[in-house]
Amino acid sequence: MTDSASAPRRELDRTASGLAACLPALYRALDRQIASGYPHPKPPEGQLALLRFVDRREGATVREAAEALLMKPNNVSALVSQMTESGLLERRQDSADKRVAHLYPTATARRRLAEVRDLETAHLRQALMSLTEGELGALGSALGALTSLTRRLHSAAH
Numbered sequence: 001m002t003d004s005a006s007a008p009r010r011e012l013d014r015t016a017s018g019l020a021a022c023l024p025a026l027y028r029a030l031d032r033q034i035a036s037g038y039p040h041p042k043p044p045e046g047q048l049a050l051l052r053f054v055d056r057r058e059g060a061t062v063r064e065a066a067e068a069l070l071m072k073p074n075n076v077s078a079l080v081s082q083m084t085e086s087g088l089l090e091r092r093q094d095s096a097d098k099r100v101a102h103l104y105p106t107a108t109a110r111r112r113l114a115e116v117r118d119l120e121t122a123h124l125r126q127a128l129m130s131l132t133e134g135e136l137g138a139l140g141s142a143l144g145a146l147t148s149l150t151r152r153l154h155s156a157a158h
Contacts, residue, residue, distance in 0.1 A: 019149075030120060030123055030124065031045070033119070033123045034116060034119045034120060034123065037119050037123075038115065038116065039115070040112060040115075042116075043088075043112075046069075046071070046075075046079055047079055047082070047088070048113075048116065049069050050069065050076065050079050050080070050083065050089075051088065051089075051105060051109055051112075051113050052113065053065050053068055053069060054089065054104065054105050054109075055105050055109070055110065058103075058104050058105070059092075059102040059103070059104065060102065061094075061100055061101065061102060061103070062076050062077050062101065062103070065080075065103065067158070070154065070157050070158070080101075080103060083109075087106055087108050087109075088105065088106055088108060088109040088112070089103055089104065089105060089106065089109065090103070090104045090106055091103060091104075092104060
């Protein structure tokens with residue numbers, strides 16, 4: 001491979017490596033800030049992910065949630081049991097197939113999810129305000145590409 005042909009690959013590798021290092025660190029920093037400002041015991045990320053999904057897709061089944069969250073159905077089922085007991089989710093039996101349950105967030109879950117979203121937005125806004133105009137523009141331009149990358153990785157993980 002010539003040096004000019006390997007340049008695009010080196011750039012891809014640099015970008016991939018940078019994203020792999022940066023995104024988990026960004027998540028952990030945001031998660032830590034949210035946990036310190038959240039007035040309730042912060043649900044684990046798996047529970048938050050399930051709450052977010054059920055909030056967007058009311059009436060989804062455990063299997064649908066597992067597929068969307070890239071989790072095993074038995075793990076989602078265990079989360080659903082914990083969250084039902086703690087008053088965050090409601091299970092309703094399917095009228096046609098009693099073995100299937102549809103999931104709905106409770107009013108408490110909606111309030112707590114809104115509190116988490118508000119904290120996320122506030123912390124990110126504060127951090128974004130410290131960036132330069134160029135950095136803000138670059139992040140804004142990158143959102144579409146990051147969303148597309150997320151969809152591709154999610155599809156490949158199925």
